[in-house]
Amino acid sequence: MANAILENYKDKIDYTLSKYPDSRSAVMPLLYVAQEHYGYLHSEAIEDVADILDMDPTQVKSIAGFYTMYRETPKGKVWLHVCTDLPCALRGADAFYHDLLNELQIEDGETTSDGMFTCEHVMCLGSCDTAPMLQANFRFHESLNMEIMKELLAKWRNDVNAALNPTRAGHEVPVKKA
Amino acid sequence: MNILFREKEVANVHEFDVYAANGGFDALKKSLSMTPKEVIDLVKASNLRGRGGAGFPTGVKWSFIPQNEAVKYVAVNADESEPGTFKDRQIMENNPYQLLEGSLICAWAIQATAVYIYLRGEYWEVAAQLDRCIAKMQEHNLAGENILGKGWSCPIYTHLGAGAYICGEESALLNSLEGKLGQPRVRPPFPAQKGGGLYGEPTVVNNVETLANVPWIMVNGADAYKSIGTERSSGTKIFCLSGDVQRPGNYELPLGTTMRELLYTHGGGPKDGRTFKALLPSGASGPILPLSEETLDMEMTYETFASKGTVLGSASFILLDDTRDIAWAASKMIKFFKHESCGKCTPCREGTYWMDKMLDRVVSGKATSKDLDTILDVASNIQGVTLCALGDFAANPVLATIKNFRSEFEEYLDGGKVTAIHAGAAD
Numbered sequence: 001m002a003n004a005i006l007e008n009y010k011d012k013i014d015y016t017l018s019k020y021p022d023s024r025s026a027v028m029p030l031l032y033v034a035q036e037h038y039g040y041l042h043s044e045a046i047e048d049v050a051d052i053l054d055m056d057p058t059q060v061k062s063i064a065g066f067y068t069m070y071r072e073t074p075k076g077k078v079w080l081h082v083c084t085d086l087p088c089a090l091r092g093a094d095a096f097y098h099d100l101l102n103e104l105q106i107e108d109g110e111t112t113s114d115g116m117f118t119c120e121h122v123m124c125l126g127s128c129d130t131a132p133m134l135q136a137n138f139r140f141h142e143s144l145n146m147e148i149m150k151e152l153l154a155k156w157r158n159d160v161n162a163a164l165n166p167t168r169a170g171h172e173v174p175v176k177k178a
Numbered sequence: 179m180n181i182l183f184r185e186k187e188v189a190n191v192h193e194f195d196v197y198a199a200n201g202g203f204d205a206l207k208k209s210l211s212m213t214p215k216e217v218i219d220l221v222k223a224s225n226l227r228g229r230g231g232a233g234f235p236t237g238v239k240w241s242f243i244p245q246n247e248a249v250k251y252v253a254v255n256a257d258e259s260e261p262g263t264f265k266d267r268q269i270m271e272n273n274p275y276q277l278l279e280g281s282l283i284c285a286w287a288i289q290a291t292a293v294y295i296y297l298r299g300e301y302w303e304v305a306a307q308l309d310r311c312i313a314k315m316q317e318h319n320l321a322g323e324n325i326l327g328k329g330w331s332c333p334i335y336t337h338l339g340a341g342a343y344i345c346g347e348e349s350a351l352l353n354s355l356e357g358k359l360g361q362p363r364v365r366p367p368f369p370a371q372k373g374g375g376l377y378g379e380p381t382v383v384n385n386v387e388t389l390a391n392v393p394w395i396m397v398n399g400a401d402a403y404k405s406i407g408t409e410r411s412s413g414t415k416i417f418c419l420s421g422d423v424q425r426p427g428n429y430e431l432p433l434g435t436t437m438r439e440l441l442y443t444h445g446g447g448p449k450d451g452r453t454f455k456a457l458l459p460s461g462a463s464g465p466i467l468p469l470s471e472e473t474l475d476m477e478m479t480y481e482t483f484a485s486k487g488t489v490l491g492s493a494s495f496i497l498l499d500d501t502r503d504i505a506w507a508a509s510k511m512i513k514f515f516k517h518e519s520c521g522k523c524t525p526c527r528e529g530t531y532w533m534d535k536m537l538d539r540v541v542s543g544k545a546t547s548k549d550l551d552t553i554l555d556v557a558s559n560i561q562g563v564t565l566c567a568l569g570d571f572a573a574n575p576v577l578a579t580i581k582n583f584r585s586e587f588e589e590y591l592d593g594g595k596v597t598a599i600h601a602g603a604a605d
Contacts, residue, residue: 019335022377024357028340053357066359066520067340069299081300084601086462086510087262087420087496097601108601121601123343123514124261124461125300128418128496129426138302167306 005034005048013052023053027063031070040071068122069138076111076118078156078163081135084121087128096132097121099146103153116157137165179406181394181414182387183430185272192307194314197275203320205393209283210328214245217287221392223400225412230255230346230385231460231491233480236392242370243288243380250290251381253355253369254281254389256297256304257339257346260461261514262494265416265428266386270297270304273390274311278334280389282321283396285332288382292333296351299340308336343518347566348383350520352376361522362566387416407433411479415493419445422452422499431478438474441497452499456582459483460491462511463571465578466504488578504583505590509537509599511575519568526569529560533576540587543596550587554580 006013016029030052034045041064043057050057064070071079082097097108104112104119111118127133130142141152156163180186190196197203209217222237243250254277258266269277281293297305312334315321323331337355344350345360348369354360355376367374375381391413395403404412411433417440420426424446431440441447441454448454454469465488467473476482483490498507516530536553539545557573564570580587589595 019337022356025337025355027357028338028354031340032338055357062359063357067299067342069341085261085514086458086507089510090421090496090498090502091426094601122341123517124259124263126258126264126267126298128262128264128420129428131420135300138300140303165302167303 003048003051005030005037005045006052008037009033024055027053027055027060028067031060031064035070040074042072074111076116077160078117078136079138080117080119081122081125081138082119083123083125083127083131083133085124087124088131088133091131093132096144096146096149100149103146103150116160117153136163139163139165179414179432180430182269182273182276182390182416183428184276191276192272192274194275194311194318197273198318201397202275203279205396206279206282206286206320207326209286209396210326210330214287214289217283217396220400221287221395224395224403225400225410226388226391226395226403227411227480228385229387229391229415229492231260231463231489233490236384236388239370239384240284240287240382242368243382244372245289247372247380249377249379250288251376251379252281252285252288252290252293253348253351253376253381253383254293254295255346255348255351255383255385256295256301257343257351258301258386259298259343259346259518260463260492260494261511262420262458262461262496263418263492264420265418265492265494267301267304268416268428269386269390270301270308274308275315276393277386277390278308278311278315278321280392281334281384282325282332283392284382284384284389286330288380290332290382291379292335294355294376295334295336296345296355297336297338298345299338302338305336305338312336342520343514344520344566344568347568349374350566351383352381359520361520362568364565408477408479408481410481415478415490417478417493417495419495419497421495421497422449422454422502423447423497424449433479434477436474437476437478440478440495441474445497448497448499452501454497455500455502456498456504458496458498458511459493460489461494461496462514462575463567464489464491465574466498466582468582503597504579504586505537505541506597506599508575508579508587509534509541512537512572513599515568515572515575519572523564523566523569525560526564526572529556529569530572532556533572537576538599540590541597541599543590543593545591547588547591550580550584550591 016026030049038045050060132144133142184191218240226236227233339345342360345354349363350360369375369381417429429444457467516534519530521527557576560569560573
């Protein structure tokens with residue numbers, strides 16, 4: 001059975017494996033690669049990673065399920081993580097998030113009907129002095145208000161490549177054309 | 179003074195050539211001309227304490243590593259996830275080579291095989307920058323093979339987490355790095371011991387800020403470092419200010435500086451028309467400290483915070499002013515711990531779940547006075563009985579807030595008050 005991750009990212013896989021004396025350590029980096037490639041970690045993605053690392057797919061899936069940055073269900077092209085933890089909430093993050101959800105016309109955790117945006121609230125992102133803030137595809141956007149946010153949303157709707165994250169721990173992951 | 183935030187004195191110190199031209203790598207060169215034991219003794223003598231929160235003496239931790247083991251590791255804890263903490267990110271973004279140099283000096287001191295920098299997954303691009311810096315150091319024989327021609331090789335690797343506060347706990351970090359679930363280990367054996375570290379090998383786990391202090395200490399000496407701060411709290415500390423303050427941000431100040439100076443001179447004081455009510459000094463994990471004229475005069479050291487029944491910890495200062503509802507703040511913090519509990523230990527897994535449910539009942543006006551007693555009972559039954567400190571910390575947002583601000587919780591009882599608490603609730 002074809003392994004799309006092994007076929008498309010051989011150099012990256014070789015480099016990643018060379019970093020660790022135990023190949024199991026590569027499960028986290030490879031889950032990111034599989035998530036970037038497939039969009040989310042479905043069964044085939046899990047099995048590809050398990051196959052490369054000679055791990056039980058159940059163990060790989062347990063890793064994917066444990067961490068918030070691995071997504072096991074479909075998501076929009078732009079994955080928004082808005083911090084509403086205490087320090088951000090003290091500087092207006094709850095109100096900002098409420099307004100953002102209204103703007104996108106979705107509830108917390110949902111994806112917009114055009115498939116563009118998935119929006120979730122998350123715990124502290126390490127940017128407490130620039131609240132309200134969020135990460136879009138793991139890139140920081142800080143000191144936000146709804147005016148700036150609407151401009152960002154429009155920019156990304158116009159060109160989704162502007163919202164994709166091309167950097168993967170220093171090694172370029174091919175950015176798929178939308 | 180700027181031991182860590184050198185970008186305030188040297189523009190573009192994040193660039194290799196600038197770092198190298200401004201004393202960069204002098205500490206590494208000096209360390210490699212000393213024996214590992216001499217380096218450990220110098221760091222011990224400096225009284226440097228861990229800056230991640232526990233404040234454990236750094237040189238002492240390094241000295242626990244058995245010298246005769248063939249394989250040893252340095253694991254840099256860049257998982258920075260405590261609410262209100264954003265200091266390590268600034269060090270890595272603006273002064274990355276100082277962290278890398280400090281990590282290698284630690285590696286030399288314990289004769290490590292490799293350095294792994296475990297960054298929280300959300301610092302994705304910070305990791306990419308560190309990779310570029312490491313590659314640059316390798317080009318100049320300052321990392322990787324045959325460092326400085328001394329025949330000692332030590333690669334530095336970055337490794338990304340994927341969104342789990344628990345992976346900042348040193349043993350959970352090691353499990354995560356090994357490709358296992360990020361859950362803590364039974365100790366002993368401790369990470370520094372054979373069988374307790376990364377891949378079972380003796381390992382030093384140190385915070386980013388801790389290691390970033392090491393180059394300065396090597397070059398300037400232990401006495402110079404001890405001349406800053408107090409006898410038991412040497413050096414500078416980065417204080418992260420967030421919440422109800424005019425100028426949130428990171429402030430590097432000598433330990434022993436007064437809270438008044440930090441909050442007013444640097445932080446600009448409370449917002450217009452408001453007064454400071456309370457401080458959470460160590461993010462969500464440390465007991466809340468009511469602020470008064472007396473506490474504002476405190477000299478900020480590990481020992482003074484302990485004497486007040488709280489902890490300095492990571493110095494992640496979340497400020498709450500007189501308009502803030504402490505019960506609401508407690509609920510926010512418990513939601514954090516409930517989300518981040520890894521699930522391994524029953525008291526933490528069940529306890530954080532039930533504290534969250536009960537605080538929801540409080541802020542929706544449905545609780546009675548008996549419920550407050552039950553919450554306190556549940557909280558105190560989590561402390562001291564879990565495999566890691568997350569359980570201990572998770573009880574503090576309840577125990578310390580109800581102890582110091584009980585009346586604010588009592589306002590809600592029997593339908594006295596209601597506050598919406600879900601994420602996305604308008605202010």
